[in-house]
Amino acid sequence: MTNPYVGIKDYQLWRRSVARVETHLFDPVENPRYKIDSAMKIATAGSCFAQHISRQMQRIGFHYLIAESGEELTAQERSRRNFGVFSARYGNLYTARQLLQLFEEVFEGRTPLDTAWQRKDGKFVDPFRPLIEPDGYETEEAVREARRSHLASVKSVFLEPDIFVFTLGLTEAWRSKSDGSVFPLAPGVSAGSYDPEKYEFINFNVSDVDKDMTLFLEKLKAVNPRVKVMLTVSPVPLVATYEDRSVLVSTTYSKSVLRVVAEQMLARFDWVDYFPSYEIITGSYAGGLYYEDDYREVNSIGVAHAMRCFVKNYVSRPVEDEIATTMPPLPETPPQSGVICDEREIEMMRP
Amino acid sequence: MEKWLLISNCNTYGLANSLKLLSNSFSLDCFDVFELMKNMETYKETMPGYDRVIINPAIQFVEYDFTLLENVSRIPGIDFDAYHPDLCYLFADGQRIYGPTAGYHSMLVFAAFEAGYSVEKTQRLFRREIFEHCGFLSRWESERDRLMKVFSFFNLDISAPFRSWSRGESFMYGLGHPKARPIHDVAKVFLESIGMEPNKSDLVPHDTLIDGICLPVYPEIAETFGFRGSRMFKVLGEYRLMSLEEFTQKSFEVYSQWAPGEIAAEYFFADRYNHVKNVIAEADK
Numbered sequence: 001m002t003n004p005y006v007g008i009k010d011y012q013l014w015r016r017s018v019a020r021v022e023t024h025l026f027d028p029v030e031n032p033r034y035k036i037d038s039a040m041k042i043a044t045a046g047s048c049f050a051q052h053i054s055r056q057m058q059r060i061g062f063h064y065l066i067a068e069s070g071e072e073l074t075a076q077e078r079s080r081r082n083f084g085v086f087s088a089r090y091g092n093l094y095t096a097r098q099l100l101q102l103f104e105e106v107f108e109g110r111t112p113l114d115t116a117w118q119r120k121d122g123k124f125v126d127p128f129r130p131l132i133e134p135d136g137y138e139t140e141e142a143v144r145e146a147r148r149s150h151l152a153s154v155k156s157v158f159l160e161p162d163i164f165v166f167t168l169g170l171t172e173a174w175r176s177k178s179d180g181s182v183f184p185l186a187p188g189v190s191a192g193s194y195d196p197e198k199y200e201f202i203n204f205n206v207s208d209v210d211k212d213m214t215l216f217l218e219k220l221k222a223v224n225p226r227v228k229v230m231l232t233v234s235p236v237p238l239v240a241t242y243e244d245r246s247v248l249v250s251t252t253y254s255k256s257v258l259r260v261v262a263e264q265m266l267a268r269f270d271w272v273d274y275f276p277s278y279e280i281i282t283g284s285y286a287g288g289l290y291y292e293d294d295y296r297e298v299n300s301i302g303v304a305h306a307m308r309c310f311v312k313n314y315v316s317r318p319v320e321d322e323i324a325t326t327m328p329p330l331p332e333t334p335p336q337s338g339v340i341c342d343e344r345e346i347e348m349m350r351p
Numbered sequence: 352m353e354k355w356l357l358i359s360n361c362n363t364y365g366l367a368n369s370l371k372l373l374s375n376s377f378s379l380d381c382f383d384v385f386e387l388m389k390n391m392e393t394y395k396e397t398m399p400g401y402d403r404v405i406i407n408p409a410i411q412f413v414e415y416d417f418t419l420l421e422n423v424s425r426i427p428g429i430d431f432d433a434y435h436p437d438l439c440y441l442f443a444d445g446q447r448i449y450g451p452t453a454g455y456h457s458m459l460v461f462a463a464f465e466a467g468y469s470v471e472k473t474q475r476l477f478r479r480e481i482f483e484h485c486g487f488l489s490r491w492e493s494e495r496d497r498l499m500k501v502f503s504f505f506n507l508d509i510s511a512p513f514r515s516w517s518r519g520e521s522f523m524y525g526l527g528h529p530k531a532r533p534i535h536d537v538a539k540v541f542l543e544s545i546g547m548e549p550n551k552s553d554l555v556p557h558d559t560l561i562d563g564i565c566l567p568v569y570p571e572i573a574e575t576f577g578f579r580g581s582r583m584f585k586v587l588g589e590y591r592l593m594s595l596e597e598f599t600q601k602s603f604e605v606y607s608q609w610a611p612g613e614i615a616a617e618y619f620f621a622d623r624y625n626h627v628k629n630v631i632a633e634a635d636k
Contacts, residue, residue: 327486
C-alpha cells in the first residue's frame with residue numbers, strides 16, 4: 001500500500017514544519033526563485049506594511065533605491081515629509097489599480113481629471129497621495145507642479161531596480177466616476193469632498209485585481225527587462241469597510257482576493273516570487289503574538305520575524321559571515337552535571 | 352500514602368510546590384543541596400526512610416552514594432544559555448568574584464573594562480552588530496538540542512512544553528534559573544513518566560526564583576527569539592532594577608579592586624570570553 005503523500009517534504013507537513021517548531025523559528029519560505037545580493041537595487045511600493053519592509057531593507061544594508069531622497073533636507077525634515085518611506089513619495093499604494101494607473105501616468109501619459117483636493121485648512125493636496133506633504137500646498141498649480149516632479153522620479157523606480165517589491169493591501173477603494181481613477185483615501189477623509197455624483201465605492205474582485213496586476217507586470221517587464229518582482233500581501237486588517245458587514249469579514253475577503261492573485265501571478269510569471277509575510281504574521285501558529293494591542297498594527301517582533309525569513313532565504317551571504325556569527329560552545333558536560341548556583345543565592349530564595 | 356523526598360538546587364522549592372499541587376498521592380519533604388551538605392549525617396539516617404527520593408543529578412558531587420537508596424529518581428535542572436549568552440563567571444585569587452548581580456558577570460562589560468573603556472563607551476557595545484559577531488544571536492538551536500538531550504537521558508520528554516515556554520517571552524532568569532511555569536511543567540512530565548496522572552488544574556505555584564538575580568534578555572537578542580527584551584538587571588533579594596549604566600558602573604568598581612590581569616573568566620567560559628574580547632578589539636579598529 002502506498003499513497004501520494006509518502007515521501008513528501010517536512011515543510012509540506014503541518015506537524016513537522018509548524019506544530020513542532022518553536023514560534024520564532026517557523027519559516028514558511030521554500031524554493032525561492034532568486035537570491036538578492038547587496039549590489040542589486042531594490043525598490044518598494046504598496047500598502048502600509050510595505051513601509052516596514054522598506055525600513056528593514058535599509059537597515060539590513062541592501063542597495064535600497066530612493067529616487068526622491070530629499071538630500072538637501074535635514075533628517076528630521078525628510079522623515080516628517082515622508083522621504084524614503086518608499087522608493088519614491090507615492091505614499092501608500094493599497095490597490096493593484098493604483099499601481100497600474102501610476103505606471104500608466106508615468107509612461108503612457110495617463111492624465112487624471114482630479115489633480116488637487118482642498119483640505120479643511122484651505123491648503124491643497126495631491127488626491128493620489130494626500131498625506132505625503134503634511135504642510136500641503138498653497139495653490140492647485142503647486143500640487144500639479146510637485147506631481148510632475150514626482151512622476152519624473154517614479155520613472156526611475158520602475159526602470160532601475162533589479163528587484164521590485166510590491167505589497168498588495170486592499171480591494172476596497174474609491175474611484176472617480178469620470179475617468180475611473182482610484183484614490184488611496186475616500187474623498188472627504190483627509191481632503192476633497194465626497195460627492196456621490198462624482199465618486200463611487202468599488203470592492204475589486206479576483207478578476208479585477210488579476211487583470212490589473214497582470215497588466216502592470218507585463219508593462220513593467222517591457223520597460224525593465226531585468227526586473228524581478230516580489231509580491232507580498234499585507235497582514236494589516238482593514239481599518240474600516242464600506243461594505244455593510246463586519247470589518248473582519250471584509251478583511252478576510254480582501255486578503256483572500258489578494259492572496260489568490262499573488263498565487264496567479266506566481267503561476268503566470270517565472271520572474272515573480274511570493275514572500276509569505278502574510279502567513280508569518282497571521283498564521284495560527286503565532287496566535288496573534290505579532291499584533292499590537294489593537295489586533296491590527298503589526299508589531300516590531302512580527303516584522304523582525306518576517307525579515308529573518310527574508311534574509312535567510314533570499315539574501316546571498318558569504319560563508320565567512322556565517323562563521324563570524326557563531327559562538328564557541330561551552331565545554332561538553334555529561335547529562336549528570338548541571339548548574340548549581342551559589343549558596344547565598346539559594347539562601348535568598350528559600351521559603 | 353507514600354513519603355517522598357526532593358533534593359535539588361535552586362529549583363527545589365518551585366519543583367516541590369509543583370509536585371504537591373500536581374498529585375495527592377504522596378507527602379513530600381524537600382531541601383536543597385547546601386542544606387544536605389550542612390546536615391549530611393542526619394540526612395544519611397533519614398533518607399532511606401522515604402519511599403522515593405528525587406534528586407537533581409547535578410548534586411551527585413556530594414559525599415553520599417545515592418545508589419544506596421532503593422527508589423531514586425532524577426530530575427535535571429533547566430540550564431539554558433541562549434537568552435543570556437553574555438553571562439560568565441569570573442575569578443581572582445582562586446575565588447569567584449561577586450559584582451552587582453552576584454556571581455553573574457557580563458563578558459562585554461568585563462572585556463570593555465580590560466580594554467580600558469569608559470562606562471559610556473561600554474554602553475555602546477550593546478548593539479546588534481556586536482552581538483552578532485560575538486555569536487549571541489545564534490545560541491538557540493544548540494542549547495535546545497542539548498537541553499532535550501539531557502532530559503531524554505532521564506526519560507523525560509519536555510519538547511512540547513518547551514515550545515510553549517518560549518512563545519513570546521523568555522522562560523529563564525539566567526543560566527540555571529527558570530521561571531515558575533517551566534519548573535511546574537517539568538514536575539508534570541516527571542509524574543507522567545512514572546505513570547502517575549497529574550491533577551487536572553491550571554494552578555502554577557508562585558515563582559520562587561524571582562527573588563534571585565534576574566538578568567535581562569537584551570532587546571536585540573529577544574527580537575530574534577520573538578519578544579521585546581530589556582536592559583534592566585534585577586538585583587538579588589530586592590524588587591529593584593538596575594540600568595545597564597548602573598550595572599556597568601558597579602561592575603567596573605568591583606573589577607578595579609584587582610590589579611590588571613588578576614581577574615579571569617572561569618575555565619568554562621574562557622573560549623567564549625576570548626572570542627568576545629577579539630570582537631571588541633576588532634570593533635575598535
